[in-house]
Amino acid sequence: MYKLASISALAFAGLASAQNVIDVQVGSTQDAQGGIFQFIPNNVKASKNDVVRFRFTGAPGNHRDIVSVVFSVTQSSLAKPCDNLENGFDSGWVLIPTAAAANPAPEWNLTIIDDSKPLWFYCKAPLPVPHCGIGMIGAINADDTAMASFQQTANGNKNPGQAVGALVGQGASASAPPGPLTNGAQAFGVPSATAASGGDSGSGSDSGSTPSPTAGDDGNGALTLYISGLAALFAAVMGITLA
Known part of the structure; x- marks a missing residue:
């Protein structure tokens, strides 16, 4: 009886300490309310040790000419929403082709370390228009x-900060980059555990403004294709006038 009681107590303690997981969708479709460039929901409540799971499920939409889109989850501040926060967390770039909207979608788990003050973030992708703006x-x-x-x-905002941040940020941290990368999904500018460049990127003039593909690049220049070609495609399909 004593052993059973002890086991039950331990099981209850394990359940009590289990992490709460809060899902945030990264990106949407062109036909959804709010369009492609949004976090859903864009404001969540989380306690210390909770995990905010960012799910890169957003594909560019159903139009056959739109083949991929890049997103990030990058820490910023209330005063500068579209600038990298010094020593802030960063998922790096995640490129999502339409085929990758099926499962499994890449996910990025951010554990809350400090719930005493708000944490702010943005997508630092600059094209077809700056997502943050x-x-x-x-x-x-x-x-x-x-x-x-x-x-x-x-x-x-037309000039978002582009610097590569870190997995460990202010008030929250991740233990790994987004994954799994399947169905053509790719990662670029993957951050290390701590920030390499450091400092607020300010107006986005940081030397790392165009992240380089990682070793996981398939050699087809996916990020280059995105930057050089998709702006025109999105603009034509969505009726966006590029400044």
């Missing part, structure tokens, strides 16, 4: 007033 920003534990200010400040 058209609403691809998000927060953890932000109140409505601060979130509205964050959105307003980000609106229209």
Whole structure:
């Protein structure tokens, strides 16, 4: 009886300490409300040791000419929504072809270390228009007033910070880059455990403004294709005027 009671107590303690997982969708489709460039939801509540699981499920949409899109989850600040936060967390770039919208989608698990203040993040992709400037920003534990200010400040930003951050950020950390990378999904500018470049990227003039493909690049220049060609494709399909 004593052994059973002890085992039950240990099992209960294990359940009590289990991590809560909160899902955030990275990107959507062109036909969805809010369009392609958004986090869903864009503001979540999380406690210390909770895991915010970013799921790169967003594909560019159903139009046959749109073949891929790049997203990131990059830490920023309330004052500078579209600039890399010094020593901030960063998923690196994840390229999602339409075929990769099937499963398994790449995921990135961010564990909350400090829940006493809001954590802010954005997508640093610059094309076809800067994602951050058209609403691809998000927060953890932000109140409505601060979130509205964050959105307003980000609106229209045309020069997002591009520096590669780190897996371990301020108030939250990840233990691994996004994965699995299947069905043509690729990762670029994958961060190390700690920031290599350091410092706030400011207006995006950091020397790492165009991340280089990792060793996992298939040699077809997927990131180059995205940057050089997809801007025109998106603009034509979505009626966007590029400044």
